[in-house]
Amino acid sequence: MNAQPYLDARRRSDAAHREVLRRTLQEREPLVIVASPPGAGKTYLVESVIAVAVHHLGLRVAVVAPRAEQTYDLMRRLVVNFDPMPITALMSAHRQLPDDLLQTQRILVCNDATALPGVAGVTIATADKLLFAVTKITQSFDLLICDEAYQLTFATLAPLFELAPSALLVGDPGQLPPLITVDTERFETARYRIHWPAPRELLRRFPQLDVVRLPASRRLPQDTVNLVQPAFYRKLPFSSAAAPAERRLQLDAATQGDTIDRALDMLADGATLVGVLLPPAEFGLEQVDDELAETMAAIAARLLARQPRWEGVRQLSAGDIGAIDAHVASGAAVRRSLRLYNVPTDACVVETPELWQGQERPLMVVKHTLSGQRQIGAFGLEPGRWCVMLSRHQLGCVIVGRDGVGDVLAEHRHDCGARPIGSVDAAWEGWRAHQAIWSQLEAQGRLLRIAQG
Amino acid sequence: MSTIFDLAARLLAYQAGRAIPTRRSSALMADPIPAFAIAPIRMVAEQVVYALAYGDPDDKPEIVLTWNPLDRDAGFLEPFAAALDRYLSDCVTAGEMPRVWLAHTAALEVIELLGHRYRTNRSVGPELQRMGAQCRLLAEETTFAGQQIVAVAGSLLAGHVATGQSPSEDLHLGALLAWIDPPAGTAVVDAAAQAALAPAAAMLARAADDRVEQLRARVASGRLREPAARVEAEAIIRAELLREWNLLVQARRAFWTLGLTQGPELTKLSAESFKRVAWQIDRNYGSPARPRSLAQRLDELTYAQELAAYADVADDPIVRATALSAGRVLDATIINRDQPRRGFQPCTLTLETCQQVLRVRAGTQLQLRGARVVGRITEVRELNAGQSVQLTLVITTGVRNPHLPAPGQRTDWMEPEPADLRYQKRQVYERMAASADTRVMGDTLPLARPQPADDDLATIARRLRR
């Protein structure tokens, strides 16, 4: 096996990291935007910038992320990967740091923005927390870093710019956009698209800005990249930095030889995205497909029964398998089925794509968002949702659905009046991505059908 | 409403041959006395009006009209402008919530157009500019969920009843009313179809429209003398206007005849609405355009939406049942209350539920329905192989509340009343505007400020790692 392409990918990736460090910390550009495919080492990059800024240059750095859990994760990595540096967690009084972080005694918790330390170091907060602190902060920072920037609106991020002359925004443009619950039609044609993901709005306003594109995914195998990149990241070419030898699934136990086993064998043979299809059936809009939930659980259970091993890395257990269902109700059905198969649901987590953003597992079982539907709605067509679902795995992902998705896609009638004037047709982009993924899986013989009965 | 609730309601209405209520509580506060109603007739595809009927909906309407709105003389609108201003200003001065009734969204669109057209129009006097500003204010108010000032009868009815026809057919107010109050001796489907033949869209009926157009064209070409044409056209327009007015009056009556209760949370929605209108009544605001005003508007809309959703779930048992089936309300029994000192924190409740769909995770905040008792979930445990779920809820607000539930009690928990952070956010946005950071609102980015350093930072970064 020729490892050269993967070494090249890593070299390109290292070069991109060098560019970010240079432009952010030496050139001190006012705005650096990094577009990252899934698993390209965003957080690794962010920690590197923080470490150099604080340890080497003695700067004051503010870091924000959309969710508290993401900030805790960053704190953990800074504590584990670097020598002690001043880390301040700016958080509400009613929140507590997770126990593992408290036990490190390396993080100063600060509930009052006026009391933030004025020395070199890093202050970490959720974007909302820092937003409300803006009016109280008395000393500016040298650098503002935003992790998962595509999950934050421009309205949330814009007030933070005044805190630092330089800003680094790192994010994945293929993920779900920030959740806005009100009608944004009138905002869509305003001069400032404050409801858009912050990097997208900044790039609309400053099209000359040179985006740093991370060129390689360290998570996804090349086989997955071949499918996911053209479908979701047409403007962000990337390849895998993981050689097939590093992403090999071994199934040690014997096979029963049924459709599920054949799908798992395909994963072990290097086809990292495969589909298992139940006979076609239609379901009402809120109806749970219990049989499909049972099949998802059966696949997870069979994976465990076959003693999966990440070759050269470790034996895999229930905690190495994740499941995604875009609907809470049917996700609950998957959890129930997993329990019937004695798969612990505190280890084998079933969640929605929203909750899976930023996470990864060696193996994933995901429910096709269009399964069992006669008509497709905007929810199922949201490209970010499907992209998140197909890009969480390191070794392999089994897509489970009802057969007939191809027909539903072909018969789908596009709503030509839905999008506001002058806006991008996200539903069309989603349909195109779905169509591309489905037709490739079909053409490559990766859709395995469970016979009726 | 969820798909299955909507389907069940429509099936029942289909079977009964008349509409059935889909809420037990009203989403609209009772009318003040007097309310104000407006029925406009617009020139098709134009931004000008032929006529307006307005006034107390329990009384005969005042009417202003012109047979030729294209002559740009808007003076005929002045009595309406004065009446609207008087009504709104009197209400605001008296601290009472105004209520403006419109028949349907087409009428609302006309009001919005009047706002656009006259708010800053320098060819009209200050009275009409003020009318434009107030029309704009009313139209803007309808973009806030749960608002209580503008009652659009068609939308209100569609949100409170289900018919045995499709949602698209419900959009015609006449057809909707046929289902709410079916005429005797006629199948309701036929009555609705018959009603749908006449426009209910703030416009003249086709024949009337064509005739008025024809009259104007004849006068313009000198084939008809203006006085005769005017008399005929005005009579046509007046009759059509009264048709729209009567539709509005009938729809308003139909709504109040539903006899829905008034939930306590409506007062919060009402106060919000009043604050918005009272603040703007003497201001002539345009659309938000800068990042600060746009962000504030997005916050305002979001808060209104959350508050309205909260009020709906809190006040209406059917809405709550829908939320329960979607996992947005938690139906749980109190298993244990751990409160070492009565009336003091800490207070931890253990809840158990058999609900199939749950949307709670560690960190989720919940409020006890009907009381200011709020807590945060700290743990979710499955019991009996997932047959039931036990939750630990740390009470953060309401440890002294007499409604704090006791063991054995069955309780409904819902998303808490949304926190009102608009003031703090406004301060943030004002600061943002004052900073004038060009990344926020400039056309060019500020210049980089290079720091002379020839280090290879990537190598340093690697060295810094353990």
Add this chain to the structure above:
Amino acid sequence: MSLSGARGLIRVAHNPTCELQAAMMLTRVREQDVYLALAGTAYPGEYGERVSARRRGAQFEKNLYQDGAAVLRGTLAPLLGVAADDLTVRDLSEEVRGSSTAAMEERARRTDRILMDLAADRIVPDLLIQPQLQLTLAGNLASAIFIAPDVLALDRQRHVYLPVEIKSFIVRDGVVAQGDRDGARRQAAIQLLALAQELIPLGIADRLPEAAIFIFASPFGMRPHPAFAEQLSAELFEMRRVLDTMAQVRTHLQALGADAIADAEALALAAPRLATTYQESCVAGCLLAQICRQHAAAQPTILGDRAAQTLGETIDLPRALALLHGAPATDEREAWLGPALREAAARFDWSTVVQGRAA
């Protein structure tokens, strides 16, 4: 009112499963005549564009085109990246007046010549007002229809024309009614298809992007809202599918021996053999909707598209009501639906309504 031109194709696009509608378009039989033939009475409601709306649209366009298309040039200049005064104009509606077939054919010939000049890299006008294109339906040259974009605007960089769709819809705070947006986009997509058909033999169809320009009205008199361009990939996909539908329906009509139909009575006679799939959107635009609705009296679609999707193809309204009232389920869907409907129905205070009706 015959279902012709772009308007007819848009109607077919909204319900491509309705063969009767496509047949009306192909045979050019008037919709109200088919209603009369099927119902036995004249259509009781209004149909067709109102005089007032037509006048408004015409006036809006006239304002754009007058004085050497000064307003049009000013509106399009920022989008085309060319100074308004530098935009050259040819107004074919002035050059060849009238709406006769002969006039349309002459405008089509002149449009062809300009497109040939474009392909040959000769100088062409930046703005071509009221050009005439032809679109072949159902792969049949005999059924070509005239498609007249309001304007074709030259993209100097790509060296190709883009359709400009002008509508007097009023843009309020950047918002245009959904139905208006839908119609304008589909209409522009049809113009793109027709333009592409014309450019293919000239070898320059690959220059044509999947985009068009739109000019709508502002709320202030007849002034235009700033022009904007949109990608129309989905709309093109949809309208291409309509052309396929037309071909299929033509084949079906031929199989029925009904392709030569030229009057409403004959089409009404053939109607029972043509599929008419009533759906929620039919109410908004089709004169025959009430007739089809009566035929679909017990079908879920009567209660709307969402109800139809929930009940599926096997459960009609009486069956759904039976399930709601406790009838035993016969399959998995019914097993889910019955209890769900009963649980929902229990929340409504409907028994009094039914009794009230009976009383």
